Amino acid sequence: MSARLRVTVWNENVHEKKNPIVAKIYPKGMHRCIADALMIDQPVAGVDDAGPRSATAPTTLEVRTATLHDPEHGLTDKILEETDVLTWWGHVAHGEVADAIIDRVIKRIWQGMGFIALHSSHYSKIFKRLMGTSCSLTWREAGEKERLWACNPAHPIARGINRYFEIENSEMYGEPFAIPAPDEIVFISWFEGGDVFRSGCTWKRGNGKIFYFSPGHEMYPIFFNPSVQIVLRNAVRWAAPDPERWIDSCPQIPISEACEPLEQKGPRMHEEGEEGYR
């Protein structure tokens, strides 16, 4: 029995409708290109004659897409409930994403849903709220060459990448990148114009695994790059939640249910059974 992994590919889908260059590159929208890339059969890596060596069995992907202009941005409770990993591409319309939806997505991430933030989503509301920093960077739109180095070639997100890969025409995203220290840095980019960038980084917030991946400028066909696609396929698998879901809350523990025998010893603000302030 293979495991299955349900991915929702979210895209604001605005440039594709307004900018003829973007529309020509991604006639069905970037989300369609990403979804198609995810559904390509994952190259089987690290397998020897004795079969796969690890605890990870083959995974069947179920991929759907959602965009800004869908009802509830395509992110209803039901869809999020059935999403294991959410990928996100936003740029010009960060401010149009409703706060209620943002809250809903973030709660699902805390529960365990994986989250892949792509390119200009460094400035999405979700990513900024997960990081707690400004997430600023430097940038330059010259179509220069970008070379992404794997900092750990055996990291599951770098599987199938041999030391580095290149993007012939890319937007430069450069340091300083105002993020909290990542749990792991998977890729660092070298740019033709002389800059560097932490282009693949991981964090965990609650039970949600988070991966930021900087390639994906809308004016170049970057999501068609085969190495970018390998990374995307790896990343959604890496970000898969554990089966357990923990709905955290902030319960008052009754004195009678303390692990050790306990008597009320002083005055109290809250009655037994009351909720706390928020």
Add this chain to the structure above:
Amino acid sequence: MSARLRVTVWNENVHEKKNPIVAKIYPKGMHRCIADALMIDQPVAGVDDAGPRSATAPTTLEVRTATLHDPEHGLTDKILEETDVLTWWGHVAHGEVADAIIDRVIKRIWQGMGFIALHSSHYSKIFKRLMGTSCSLTWREAGEKERLWACNPAHPIARGINRYFEIENSEMYGEPFAIPAPDEIVFISWFEGGDVFRSGCTWKRGNGKIFYFSPGHEMYPIFFNPSVQIVLRNAVRWAAPDPERWIDSCPQIPISEACEPLEQKGPRMHEEGEEGYR
């Protein structure tokens, strides 16, 4: 020449006005008690006959207070500009703190202002935004004994604490505490009722050093506890900013200013000199 450190002690100051028990414990408000504690001469630790061994010279503290009902909650641009470290106590009125002030405080933290979140401030808007998690915990208000263990007795925040200290009557805050993995855990608490809690934790966001310290329930005179006061005095010193302030932004780097010679090679979304989307 001694260094100076400007601390602003913020308190919502609501319970003190409404609840007679709290009013009796803190007749001038909790902020006054904390401010007074900070201004006690710091016990000189780790000094031998040859004088202080480290690069840290004595520090002169300048302490002011601010509360919810002051204009702009007492946190004007000017006051924040002149604040090196901000301590925060909030509980029943988290929701009344204006978002514009929250934004202003968070920007100063990113610049380097230290931030000490006390007790129920685990649920303050500022702390939650810095963490990116729900910050939930479990709690019980039985007046039970709490013993705080130093996980590293030589940590600057634990200076003067010998292995542990006790709070005779405390509110239990217990695990699970929904925070990102701390940079360092300074204290872990043991509770009479059988629970444990990561009661002293550090993080960094931007250039701001952050310390969460869980003691401080309003119904008991916890901020008069001498060991709690030692920790507060240590914490504001630990959280002092470095002199450099970095105002991060998200600049477009002109192609002509690239470090390496570069030609425009493809189409572009933004004109030279334009700002990016947010």
Add this chain to the structure above:
Amino acid sequence: MSARLRVTVWNENVHEKKNPIVAKIYPKGMHRCIADALMIDQPVAGVDDAGPRSATAPTTLEVRTATLHDPEHGLTDKILEETDVLTWWGHVAHGEVADAIIDRVIKRIWQGMGFIALHSSHYSKIFKRLMGTSCSLTWREAGEKERLWACNPAHPIARGINRYFEIENSEMYGEPFAIPAPDEIVFISWFEGGDVFRSGCTWKRGNGKIFYFSPGHEMYPIFFNPSVQIVLRNAVRWAAPDPERWIDSCPQIPISEACEPLEQKGPRMHEEGEEGYR
């Protein structure tokens, strides 16, 4: 097709031969008890009617044991090559483990083999070398009650543990525990005598996932505790390597193989193709 996971359970197996109390508790050695516990069918957690929700499929465990007095301590190149996760229990004979075997184990961990250090193995040569700290702690052998709290109930290592579990008679291991800040703290212990301890911690070194778990005092039947056994079963699954193995080295990159065209520009210490110093 289910994945398989090959675990080697290592035990110094000295107390069992010399101390009649230990011998009576573990007549076949602690390793046998641990190996038997691992092979119990893993309770299926987090599954709903729609089947498992995550990318992790059922795992078939193959468990073998090895002890100090086996040839090469039972850790030949071939056995390590065929080991995905190694569990380790040592105490009185840390110094008798040959350095060459230690080096071999550590290299396999860097490649990706998981490593579970149990109880007094905080002072094993392997664990200390992986941590880079002294790994000291405080301890007391009073048979007191220990309660282990899950800091994140949805962590894969805490699956099946509901908030906490208890060990009726345990050795106290207490803070300060001289370790580098863990990547994640899975359990914190409360002790009847008033102490606390970070009793379940994770790190990564190279590609090897490391879990330290403090229960396991030889004088009490702790490895028969059902909750301890659940944690062990979870931990070996969590520590499973990714299929990819990276044999790191320190290669000189020939100038002719630089990504960008490059000319030799100055004097050099090493000839093209030479190895570096170590």
Add this chain to the structure above:
Amino acid sequence: MSARLRVTVWNENVHEKKNPIVAKIYPKGMHRCIADALMIDQPVAGVDDAGPRSATAPTTLEVRTATLHDPEHGLTDKILEETDVLTWWGHVAHGEVADAIIDRVIKRIWQGMGFIALHSSHYSKIFKRLMGTSCSLTWREAGEKERLWACNPAHPIARGINRYFEIENSEMYGEPFAIPAPDEIVFISWFEGGDVFRSGCTWKRGNGKIFYFSPGHEMYPIFFNPSVQIVLRNAVRWAAPDPERWIDSCPQIPISEACEPLEQKGPRMHEEGEEGYR
């Protein structure tokens, strides 16, 4: 009263005696060049009209040097006792550093002594033992240009560096660099030949602050580079210990000294007062 900081600059000093190119660049040894650089008056940064804004007062440096061929490599108990920060440069003679001296240095680092590992010291015994990983990297000796980007321009180690600095002729050190995830990445390098490297990284082991800084190839006059010298001056200040020294041990806590009343409840391996096994 200014604080004082006692730095010991260690250098294996072998290339300087054997290789005429190195001897010509560093006729008094690299250690002398580094020591001289440290003693240059620190540029006062981040000061406004109101005087220094932070808790850090001016520091008086006392710098001494030590080399491999000094008795006890110049690292006697007394000298280490009087050292606040140790800088280290080693390459061809890593294996000649006596293990007893290594142990002594590491114990002082755990107590709080700062440690700055330079260039090829990524492979020094001390650095590898502190990291717990292989510390391998890739390298190329072409005299190519290296540009070091500050990942956080306000980090105290980057003070005075404006976004980046360059080394005209450098040895390439490239990713993958097999280290544990750093606490902070201060610099990332861009290389003319197309590679990148995490060239300035921090960690903490015990109470010792550790900084790895990759520039310093012996065949080029890199330690004369003014920006490299600024970083060295910043780094020793950043690595200064807190005054408190904690000598960690592994004490048995007598049952009679437990915080909570406790009776012996089971058999025991160790008598009251005995030391544990190591």
